Amino acid sequence: MSLASQNNRRPEQLYPHSLYRRASESTDDSIDERRVAPVVDLSVVIPISERYDDVKELYEAYKADLDGTNCSYEIIYVLDGQYAEVLSTLKALLDEGEPIKIIRFARSFGEATALSAGFANSDGPLLLTLPAYYQVEPGAMTRVVDALEQHDMVVGRRSARKDSGFNQLQTRVFYRVQKFITGFELHDLGCGVRGFKRQVVEEVFIYGDQHRFLPIMAQRWGFKVVEVDLPQSSKDRYRRVYRPGVYLRRLLDLLTVFFLGKFTKKPLRFFGLIGSGLAFIGAITLTWLLIDRLFLSEPLGDRPAILAGSLLIVLGIQIFGLGLIGELIIFTHAKELKEYTIEEIIN
Structure with missing residues (x-):
């Protein structure tokens, strides 16, 4: 059973928020129905930063997958900087009547800021973040949305890894480090496929590069977080080798998350x-x-x-x-x- 149809519950019942009230249900005749945001079950946020694949091809793949969830949805693209080619493609899709919204920053502010802007400009009681490049095979969205029936946040884990051994080694090492520091067992914080209820992003504030550690922070705040195995895309073979400073910054971010979660009030x-x-x-x-x-x-x-x-x-x-x-x-x-x-x- 899909989330939208479970017990015939409407989105405003899943998450009671005044923004999700249908215009037709309003008792105030003075309210302009055109100014009331349309209700959607699911808001999908896709940040565009340094790495991205063919935008139109990936959009069509995501759309076909989202149609299988039986949820009404909107797709929000957040351009973290000036990406003229991507912007042109997205405007063409918008002109074709596709359910997308485009947010473009004047310059790069980081992926965490891009996600926060997408969340702030979304309408759905449920949120889904997707990477701008291939990471998982089709069918993943249904698993994530279904898991949200019982949990506050769902974290994708690429299983049956198909990328390089070096990438897999990085993931395993980072998993052991973050488990040692935080005590939480989340195997693939590098996966960008995540779903959560709106309350999570309203309660847990992220900045800098802390979007990777949102599941850890959500667990610290008492939300129910679950990890779901998703088949890795055969196109996700890009070998990720970063400068030493990147690894150091991520370690420092992890220590920051640990400190904020455990010693903020002590x-x-x-x-x-x-x-x-x-x-x-x-x-x-x-x-x-x-x-x-x-x-x-x-x-x-x-x-x-x-x-x-x-x-x-x-x-x-x-x-x-x-x-x-x-x-x-x-x-x-x-x-x-x-x-x-x-x-x-x-x-």
């Missing part, structure tokens, strides 16, 4: 632990030197350990102070922060 636990540890090591070092001086008559003037111990104590106090300042900031804005998700209220 900065003193993070900085206090590090600062206390450094200060303790410095204190032990100076104590040992003091014992040597008092009981063994060892000179201190030519021992660099005394400088190292003193620096560790000062550094530890400074880091601990950062944690205290963070706690003061959190305390000041505590009422504005929210790190939970209500699944149901029963009266």
